[in-house]
Amino acid sequence: MSKETGRTLKGGEPKQLPIYPHKNKLVQAVRHNPFLIVTGETGSGKTTQLPQYLYQAGYCKDGKVGVTQPRRVAAITVAQRVAQEMKCTLGREVGYQVRFDDCTSQDTVVKYMTDGCLLREVLADPSLSQYSVVILDEVHERSLNTDILLGLLKNVFCNSAGATKGRSFPLKVVVMSATLETDKLSAFFNDCPVFEIPGRVFPVTCTFGSAVGPKDVESSFYVKEVVKVALDVHTSEQAGDILVFLTGQSEIEHACDLLFDKAENIDYRYDVLDRTVEGILILPLYGSMPTDQQRQIFQPPPPGIRKCVVATNIAATSLTINGIKYIVDSGFVKQLNHNSRVGMDVLEVVPISKSEAQQRAGRAGRTSAGKCFRIYTKEFWEKCMPEYTVPEIQRTSLTAVILTLKCLGVHDVIRFPYLDCPEERFILEALKQLYQFDAIDRRGKVTKLGELMVEFPLHPGLTRALLKAASLGCEDLLLPVAAMLSVENIFFRPGHPDKQKEAAKKHRALAATTGSMNDFATLLSVFNSCKSSDRPSAWCKENWIHWRALKSAFSVETQLREILLRLQQRRDFPVETFDGNKSELFRRCLCAGYFTNVARRSVGKVFCTMDGHGSMVHIHPSSSLFEQEAEVNWVIFHDVLVTSKMFIRTACPIRYEWVKDLLPKLHEVDVYELSSVARQEVTEDEMVKWESREAAKRQQEGSAEDA
Numbered sequence: 176m177s178k179e180t181g182r183t184l185k186g187g188e189p190k191q192l193p194i195y196p197h198k199n200k201l202v203q204a205v206r207h208n209p210f211l212i213v214t215g216e217t218g219s220g221k222t223t224q225l226p227q228y229l230y231q232a233g234y235c236k237d238g239k240v241g242v243t244q245p246r247r248v249a250a251i252t253v254a255q256r257v258a259q260e261m262k263c264t265l266g267r268e269v270g271y272q273v274r275f276d277d278c279t280s281q282d283t284v285v286k287y288m289t290d291g292c293l294l295r296e297v298l299a300d301p302s303l304s305q306y307s308v309v310i311l312d313e314v315h316e317r318s319l320n321t322d323i324l325l326g327l328l329k330n331v332f333c334n335s336a337g338a339t340k341g342r343s344f345p346l347k348v349v350v351m352s353a354t355l356e357t358d359k360l361s362a363f364f365n366d367c368p369v370f371e372i373p374g375r376v377f378p379v380t381c382t383f384g385s386a387v388g389p390k391d392v393e394s395s396f397y398v399k400e401v402v403k404v405a406l407d408v409h410t411s412e413q414a415g416d417i418l419v420f421l422t423g424q425s426e427i428e429h430a431c432d433l434l435f436d437k438a439e440n441i442d443y444r445y446d447v448l449d450r451t452v453e454g455i456l457i458l459p460l461y462g463s464m465p466t467d468q469q470r471q472i473f474q475p476p477p478p479g480i481r482k483c484v485v486a487t488n489i490a491a492t493s494l495t496i497n498g499i500k501y502i503v504d505s506g507f508v509k510q511l512n513h514n515s516r517v518g519m520d521v522l523e524v525v526p527i528s529k530s531e532a533q534q535r536a537g538r539a540g541r542t543s544a545g546k547c548f549r550i551y552t553k554e555f556w557e558k559c560m561p562e563y564t565v566p567e568i569q570r571t572s573l574t575a576v577i578l579t580l581k582c583l584g585v586h587d588v589i590r591f592p593y594l595d596c597p598e599e600r601f602i603l604e605a606l607k608q609l610y611q612f613d614a615i616d617r618r619g620k621v622t623k624l625g626e627l628m629v630e631f632p633l634h635p636g637l638t639r640a641l642l643k644a645a646s647l648g649c650e651d652l653l654l655p656v657a658a659m660l661s662v663e664n665i666f667f668r669p670g671h672p673d674k675q676k677e678a679a680k681k682h683r684a685l686a687a688t689t690g691s692m693n694d695f696a697t698l699l700s701v702f703n704s705c706k707s708s709d710r711p712s713a714w715c716k717e718n719w720i721h722w723r724a725l726k727s728a729f730s731v732e733t734q735l736r737e738i739l740l741r742l743q744q745r746r747d748f749p750v751e752t753f754d755g756n757k758s759e760l761f762r763r764c765l766c767a768g769y770f771t772n773v774a775r776r777s778v779g780k781v782f783c784t785m786d787g788h789g790s791m792v793h794i795h796p797s798s799s800l801f802e803q804e805a806e807v808n809w810v811i812f813h814d815v816l817v818t819s820k821m822f823i824r825t826a827c828p829i830r831y832e833w834v835k836d837l838l839p840k841l842h843e844v845d846v847y848e849l850s851s852v853a854r855q856e857v858t859e860d861e862m863v864k865w866e867s868r869e870a871a872k873r874q875q876e877g878s879a880e881d882a
């Protein structure tokens with residue numbers, strides 16, 4: 176029996192949710208259709224209830240009910256909630272699986288997971304034989320992995336024998352979405368039926384601000400403004416909870432700090448309009464938050480206290496918080512975008528789309544009329560915000576998913592059934608990168624190395640570096656680094672300026688112990704120092720390191736090591752030798768994966784990338800190279816952050832000789848090869864079109880360089 180048994184449920188009562196009256200009809204609809212689309216307002220009960228209805232209807236007798244989420248927090252919190260509703264221990268009948276965190280068991284029949292996890296399962300078991308129903312949730316978010324799953328599931332069914340191949344019973348597919356784009360989805364799945372859950376929404380009045388205009392992308396500015404508006408709402412509006420939309424963990428932590436500080440000075444006898452309001456409870460909510468803290472988000476606040484949740488976009492549709500009456504919208508979102516200036520994916524803060532802004536505002540009108548305070552001007556709305564959010568598949572690197580598709584036997588990655596096609600050049604760029612990593616050969620076939628690479632849930636470059644290290648017998652250098660780069664930022668940055676200085680000093684000291692100005696080495700050193708410490712959590716506190724993040728890094732490292740050990744059993748696992756010192760060995764392994772991210776000193780403190788884009792980049796102040804870069808001429812880096820300038824983060828100095836032989840690979844791949852890699856058959860016509868397009872591109876680039 177579970178610990179949860181007997182506890183009363185807090186939050187939405189399942190029988191009062193809009194989905195409840197439709198229970199039987201929904202189960203019938205699933206029974207009679209191989210594909211079904213279910214739509215309904217956020218909070219109607221789709222995610223938490225439908226899997227339970229299917230469970231009760233016996234769908235878990237033959238297999239599991241699997242539900243995908245684009246966000247890991249959503250998968251975890253929803254599974255917790257459903258376990259509680261079904262009165263079972265999390266990880267037994269109801270479980271979740273997200274990258275590097277598997278909370279399922281033999282008994283698990285209702286499984287929440289990220290879309291990335293299901294994609295990996297398809298690799299191991301293409302017919303998904305363990306599942307009786309697969310529910311793709313939050314499809315309107317149009318995450319890359321969900322889009323790929325849509326295509327794969329369509330393929331399975333359209334391929335006449337596919338639906339039953341390798342299975343003893345037919346698979347059911349349910350696609351769930353907020354009320355957008357249902358016609359398009361239905362058409363995609365051979366005009367399958369759409370089940371609409373009617374919901375009631377209350378009006379939300381929106382007001383624009385006067386502060387943030389088209390040029391204010393600086394976080395310091397919009398964070399302050401959001402805090403100011405939230406405090407205004409707190410003091411001048413009637414009781415009701417506030418939901419603030421911000422961009423990411425650090426902005427949210429910063430805003431919460433400021434709110435705490437300012438809220439302390441409120442005199443509730445005089446300063447607030449609604450005298451029933453006697454305090455404020457400030458709660459952050461972002462992707463990598465500890466789960467015990469997340470629980471509080473859903474609890475009603477104590478009497479007289481106003482809850483103020485400061486969240487990322489996760490609160491827009493993935494999680495429903497009851498009791499929200501006011502929205503404060505920053506107008507920005509942190510998004511992974513393919514940046515053509517640097518030729519790679521970068522995390523950028525960009526204006527949200529108008530449809531996203533409406534979605535955010537809607538969160539205030541679930542149970543009664545609400546208000547939405549936009550901190551940006553009407554001009555910002557008109558000039559800077561696009562109508563709709565571009566699907567991820569059309570704006571991020573496709574390298575990892577193309578490798579997955581190829582490993583699944585989908586060779587023609589251009590004519591794959593995409594709900595929205597990515598631009599061909601993005602596909603070609605992915606193929607080019609895979610070719611550069613030796614993951615595919617000149618004919619587009621997956622190589623042995625590619626087969627190894629696909630096993631790791633990491634960025635292909637990082638995987639390549641790790642495999643290089645493993646082949647040289649020094650995986651102990653790279654495994655911790657790969658783990659540290661897969662968890663949230665481990666360096667704690669306090670909100671208070673004095674403390675910030677203190678933390679920065681400690682962090683610099685940590686970097687100095689490696690004696691190498693190498694940020695990757697710092698990560699390795701922090702990992703090892705903490706691991707060998709008697710009191711790791713105290714060690715972290717002393718050094719301003721997030722203990723929780725480091726704990727997950729330990730677990731991730733173990734899991735990566737398990738994958739590697741399994742692969743090393745293969746007889747054809749590559750073996751290489753190297754004689755040189757350890758620091759060089761370490762950096763050479765990094766070069767194997769990061770040679771696409773090489774930059775050379777240009778003038779002063781500015782570096783120039785070598786990938787053919789020739790972008791000017793700056794060393795990020797958090798890097799150990801920031802102050803000493805004068806001695807360094809060549810660097811590789813893990814990622815790029817775009818704010819006022821382009822900053823490279825997690826960098827290390829290298830020697831030109833180490834990448835000299837690799838760099839030509841960045842330019843040599845030619846169009847004939849790539850297009851034949853992309854399709855199996857290329858017509859003459861297509862070839863000619865290609866050629867002229869490429870020639871035009873080269874010419875353009877040439878003239879840009881001349882200028």
Ligand code: ADP
Pocket residue numbers: 185186187192215216217218219220221222223224252253255256473474492493494495496497
């Ligand atoms: P939908 O998927 O249609 O947006 P959900 O099934 O996510 O709706 O949510 C239904 C209801 O369950 C909402 O009222 C929400 O507040 C509540 N709920 C969901 N998760 C939790 C949780 N972890 N704790 C408390 N209430 C929750």
Ligand code: MG
Pocket residue numbers: 218221222223312313492493
């Ligand atoms: Mg949902």
